[in-house]
Amino acid sequence: MVKLVLVLGDQLSDGVAALKAADKSEDIVVMAEVGDETGYVPHHPKKIALVLSAMRHFAAHLEDEGWTVAYTKLNDPDATKSIVGELMRRGQEHDTSEVIATSPGEWRLVEALENAPLKMTVLPDDRFVASLDEFNDWAEGRKDLRMEYFYREMRRKTGFLMDGDKPEGGKWNYDHDNRKPASDDMLRAKPMQFTPDEVTEEVLDLVETRFGKNFGELRPFHFAVTRGQALRALDHFAKELLPEFGPYQDAMLVGDKYLNHSLLSAYLNIGLLDPVEICTRVEEEWKAGRVPLNSAEGYIRQVIGWREYVRGLYFREGPDYAARNGLKHDRALPPLYWGAETKMACLEAAVAQTRDEAYAHHIQRLMVTGNFALLAGVDPNEVHEWYLSVYFDAFEWVEAPNTVGMSQFADGGIIASKPYVSSGNYIDRMSDYCGTCAYSVKKKTGEGACPFNLLYWHFLVRHRERFKGNPRMAQMYRTWDRMEKAKRDTVIKDAEAFLKKLDAGEAV
Ligand code: FAD
Numbered sequence: 001m002v003k004l005v006l007v008l009g010d011q012l013s014d015g016v017a018a019l020k021a022a023d024k025s026e027d028i029v030v031m032a033e034v035g036d037e038t039g040y041v042p043h044h045p046k047k048i049a050l051v052l053s054a055m056r057h058f059a060a061h062l063e064d065e066g067w068t069v070a071y072t073k074l075n076d077p078d079a080t081k082s083i084v085g086e087l088m089r090r091g092q093e094h095d096t097s098e099v100i101a102t103s104p105g106e107w108r109l110v111e112a113l114e115n116a117p118l119k120m121t122v123l124p125d126d127r128f129v130a131s132l133d134e135f136n137d138w139a140e141g142r143k144d145l146r147m148e149y150f151y152r153e154m155r156r157k158t159g160f161l162m163d164g165d166k167p168e169g170g171k172w173n174y175d176h177d178n179r180k181p182a183s184d185d186m187l188r189a190k191p192m193q194f195t196p197d198e199v200t201e202e203v204l205d206l207v208e209t210r211f212g213k214n215f216g217e218l219r220p221f222h223f224a225v226t227r228g229q230a231l232r233a234l235d236h237f238a239k240e241l242l243p244e245f246g247p248y249q250d251a252m253l254v255g256d257k258y259l260n261h262s263l264l265s266a267y268l269n270i271g272l273l274d275p276v277e278i279c280t281r282v283e284e285e286w287k288a289g290r291v292p293l294n295s296a297e298g299y300i301r302q303v304i305g306w307r308e309y310v311r312g313l314y315f316r317e318g319p320d321y322a323a324r325n326g327l328k329h330d331r332a333l334p335p336l337y338w339g340a341e342t343k344m345a346c347l348e349a350a351v352a353q354t355r356d357e358a359y360a361h362h363i364q365r366l367m368v369t370g371n372f373a374l375l376a377g378v379d380p381n382e383v384h385e386w387y388l389s390v391y392f393d394a395f396e397w398v399e400a401p402n403t404v405g406m407s408q409f410a411d412g413g414i415i416a417s418k419p420y421v422s423s424g425n426y427i428d429r430m431s432d433y434c435g436t437c438a439y440s441v442k443k444k445t446g447e448g449a450c451p452f453n454l455l456y457w458h459f460l461v462r463h464r465e466r467f468k469g470n471p472r473m474a475q476m477y478r479t480w481d482r483m484e485k486a487k488r489d490t491v492i493k494d495a496e497a498f499l500k501k502l503d504a505g506e507a508v
Pocket residue numbers: 249260261262263264265266268269299302303306307308310360361362363365366370387388391393394395398399400402403406407
């Protein structure tokens with residue numbers, strides 16, 4: 001019997017499991033633009049355009065390769081709203097109920113496929129270095145699931161930057177040489193940009209009409225939408241930006257949205273690039289002496305370490321993971337996240353860049369928007385929905401552990417051994433935001449004091465019971481306890497006044 005072969009919008013790889021298991025001479029590939037996927041959160045218009053354009057290009061590529069593709073466009077009059085609806089419709093058309101799928105990257109869809117009234121074969125997604133079974137074997141029985149140890153396993157498994165069974169250079173991790181602030185450098189290369197072709201232009205018009213009101217600027221649109229373009233973006237990054245990736249990966253600059261970051265996350269996540277091919281290229285650059293070890297190691301750690309680790313954890317923890325709220329935070333997400341006015345220069349810059357580019361780099365996500373939401377006690381579920389909506393690379397398996405776990409400490413400390421909170425000092429050290437801010441990062445209390453300085457202590461005080469026994473936080477509590485009582489009272493009073501203004505919808 002002819003089979004339907006499901007290819008989702010983030011499964012755009014020739015080697016994806018369902019395609020590998022199918023027979024191109026008789027099976028039918030089903031790809032569908034559907035309202036449920038374009039609407040489960042208010043995705044940034046650039047993200048929708050990226051996924052839909054890449055889907056259309058991939059469908060054309062499959063046809064060139066000899067596959068028959070039943071492709072549904074979002075505005076097709078016969079289209080149903082959901083992936084399962086489209087499978088049922090195509091099943092009727094082709095008189096079959098047999099489907100081969102690759103396991104989706106989100107519990108919502110995993111469950112929808114499980115419950116579909118079809119004969120489903122769902123294959124593991126093997127476009128990762130570690131299978132989910134391998135991750136579970138590693139995690140089983142461990143009290144502490146820290147990424148660093150998992151990463152070493154992945155280094156051994158792949159052989160990247162290994163000298164026999166020892167890490168190249170003698171150390172597993174070179175972050176000590178990184179974490180440098182950056183200064184504006186007019187000569188620093190920019191990530192590669194691509195001019196939209198006709199297919200992309202048609203998608204841009206569709207997205208403008210259907211999703212023009214979603215938060216985010218659709219145009220100009222310069223993302224790669226084919227594997228060929230994504231490979232060019234990788235090549236450009238490896239030659240021009242990778243050498244200084246390590247030192248500047250934590251830096252933030254008002255005038256440089258990208259610094260030395262690769263912007264390859266979305267291409268990896270939708271399947272245009274493969275993690276092993278990226279790391280192979282990075283290792284080659286190091287072997288050729290064009291890239292220092294700290295940059296090559298730093299990059300490879302993000303890809304075979306963090307990326308693989310968060311996926312393993314998301315599926316291991318189960319469908320309730322994204323809804324966790326370990327610190328019981330319940331403040332509504334402030335309107336400034338959706339572009340309302342703010343006087344905080346760091347948040348203004350991170351949100352404006354997110355609106356314009358559907359992109360912010362890791363430290364902006366973690367230590368500006370994430371840090372503020374955590375300090376202010378925002379409901380992590382609202383924070384999660386925001387991150388899932390606004391970034392070009394946001395798919396739940398990777399977004400939720402980063403947001404709910406790493407950034408909001410809402411998983412009770414599985415990913416992070418202590419919350420990623422900081423006062424304004426950290427932001428000042430790593431960026432040039434504070435120089436242009438209406439607040440003063442040097443002021444700890446009173447009119448014009450940096451809100452991060454106030455909220456930092458407020459957070460620690462309100463969660464003292466939870467964190468007082470954490471050895472990595474003992475120093476912070478000692479500093480607080482040594483402060484004069486009058487000063488402590490003022491900090492808390494000022495923090496509460498700030499939160500009141502935030503809740504009242506004032507521009508803070
Ligand atoms: P680079 O700085 O060039 O890093 C190289 C690659 O490493 C990235 O392309 C990415 O594939 C991988 N990587 C780096 N850090 C991580 C990480 N923590 N987890 C997984 N992979 C990582 N990443 C996503 O891909 N999708 C998300 O939805 C997402 N949401 C995030 C939410 C929060 C709150 C935080 C703190 C981080 C999130 N990240 C997410 C991780 C990271 O911020 C992005 O992968 C990175 O900013 C993508 O930009 P880049 O390609 O320029 O990365």
